[in-house]
Amino acid sequence: MFLLAAVALAAALTFRDYGLGWDDYTHSQYGDLLLKLYGSGFADARALSFVNLYKYGGGFDMLAALIAKVAPFTLYETRRLVGAAVGIVGLLITWRLARRLGGPVGGLVALVLLATCPIYYGHMFINAKDAPFAVAMVLLLYGAVRALDEYPNPNARTMVLVGLGLGATFGARILAVVAGPYVAAGIALIVAVEISRIGAGKALTRCGQFVIALLPALPLGYLIMGLLWPWSILSPLNPLHAAEYFDTFFEKPWRELYEGVRIAVPDMPASYLPHLFALKLPEAMLILGAIGLIGAFVAAARPRVPLNRRACLLTIALAAIFPVVLAMIMRPALYNGLRHFVFVIPPFAVLGGVAASWIIDWLRERSRIAVGVAAAVFAGAIALPVTELVRLHPYEYSSFNWASGGVRAAQGRYMLDYWGLAFKQAAQGLRAHLKQTHEKPPAGRRWVVAICGPQPPADVELGPQFETTWEEKRADFAMSLGTFYCEDIARPVIVDIQREGVMYARVYDLRGRPTPNLLTEPPP
Known part of the structure; x- marks a missing residue:
């Protein structure tokens, strides 16, 4: 809670330092048009055909436009403040999710990793689409993990969380469909193991109970999606039309700098995402996240681990890696660094927190001194991205980690201030x-x-x-x-x-x- 308060204080003191980027002007217009849509009783329908933004949800833009009417700041300063607030909510959810799987140590470490990650911290101020989507996705993931942990009888609170997550994610971007496979994988693991233990009849009956308990989440999610993305419910097929629109690159291709070469964005190599994650994520997050990712897959395959926990760990691991692997296979247009994939960073931080809890538990059984040494090493590793946050402010999102040589080494090889904040x-x-x-x-x-x-x-x-x-x-x-x-x-x-x-x-x-x-x- 102290760390969350410290981040909130830092955001309150610095949110006005962040400039406008390429998309801010248009997004602010979209938010105003959405308010006019609702304020006119749908008579002013300009928001439903505004450039291509009507194919995205506009919850963040609406919220910022509404708060700007009463806040003592300019519209764009208000957007930065609201972005910071949404990002801090994402930190809170990530902490709760990691604490559920890794205890107090896991929750704290995951929170530290995400709060000091320059990509997440920087984008939460400036990015009206990808940062709120990342928060919505970790909310959905939290609801899904709670549901799997309570299988086959998730409680009403969990059902509400799942509904909120569904509405917030689909109400932000149709890309939320990518969550389906890794949640389904967690359910499939439970069903498959239970079939071998108690027979197909009982296992499928329990699965049916689980589905029925979560059914109320669907209308709740649809209602929230409609409020945040009104175009999506004008026709039942509109979300599918949006998915079809974004399935192919919808703009005239341009070139961006990658590894010192100017490459057309639809032609970026399959290595684009894993390579940039390796260069841009802080070293502590990379190491602990990798340990947690491998450990989660190993634990999911071990019969001695409680089944519900195996399903939760499998879901978290797939949430962190499946979207990246899918992009490597499908080869969509890739540009602006990692901004479209900010949503995989919170689950990766959760895996890092879980890994830290495993390491501390293992060390605690052997030596208290070793625990102290590990804590000191972690603090030293966290000092690296914290230093970068200070040195690069307010361009934290452009950071490259120390192992890669920082922004000085990235200059002339990769895009830095592609948002135009300077x-x-x-x-x-x-x-x-x-x-x-x-x-x-x-x-x-x-x-x-x-x-x-x-x-x-x-x-x-x-x-x-x-x-x-x-x-x-x-x-x-x-x-x-x-x-x-x-x-x-x-x-x-x-x-x-x-x-x-x-x-x-x-x-x-x-x-x-x-x-x-x-x-x-x-x-x-």
Whole structure:
């Protein structure tokens, strides 16, 4: 509880540091349109055809838009604060899930691993789709594990948790269907073992009891899905249409940097996800998570382990690895690092917590000194990602672990600030420079800033005294991300946003000089 409070305090003190990314402007519009949909009694139906976002759930966008009406912050600051709150709920659920399987030690270690994971911590502030989806998925997983643990008679509270999880996950992304196979695997393990022990008739009867007990979760989940994703219930087939839409890449392909090579996003290698997880997850999470993953599969196969626990461990292990393996087989378009797979990190943290509980129990039987040494080693390992969280703030999501060489080694090989967050600090720096030098724009117009990166966020961050453009020829300044498609131009640098010696954004002075080309190739 102290750790959760510390994370909440850190979030409260820093949420306004996070800039806007590529999707923020559109998502904020979607949230407002959803509120107007409900506020007009479905008369204002623009949300049901808004770009392609109507094929996603909009629960987070609605919540942020609603809170922004009463919060004393700007809309985008409110979105960051709400994102942090949702992320902290995910930490709480992960702690409870790991504590159920690994006791107090397992719960605490899992919470520490997830809270200090730069990918999860960074995305919970900035990501309106993938971070809330990760929280919804761990909620569903928690409900499923409780149900398997109470098999064949899950109680009413567990049924409600399953219903909430179903509604929240499908109400966020249709990708929630990926949870079906690993939950089904846990049930199948119980049924298969019980058939061999008590016969097919009794085993199937018990399975029927289990299903009947959980049936009320379905209408509850459907109701919540409909509230969060109203387009999904306009027609019974709409969720299937959304799945079909996302089954193939729906945008014009662009190239992203991977291993120093510019590759079209539909052509990323099968190794993309496991390779990036190895480079970006903190070392302590990688080691403990791997031990927990292997141990969970071993325990699931051991008859001496209680059957319900075997099913729970199998489900958690598959939740952490099955989506990654499926993506390696199906080869969807992969881009923006690991953001679409943030949802596998909480179950991986749970496995790390369970592994830690096993290790501590084994050491406790042998030596108290060994337990103290293990705790000290763990604290030292956790200090690495904590240091990165501080050094990279507010770009934690771009982190690479120490073993890989950090963001300095990743520069020029992988995407770093693909979200474009650094425009906030770059805009602040430009405004401060102009104020310090007492410069005013030419009479009759505003300052004009050419943009290499997401233009709407740049426009919001710069404010009304600036005009943004893609056209360099009439610009006074250029604001550019530190990514491969933005040219490093030979012009005076006014603002240079860096972390660990890596450039995240720059502002150039273009006045009185030949106009350069900012783009090396079109951005996504």
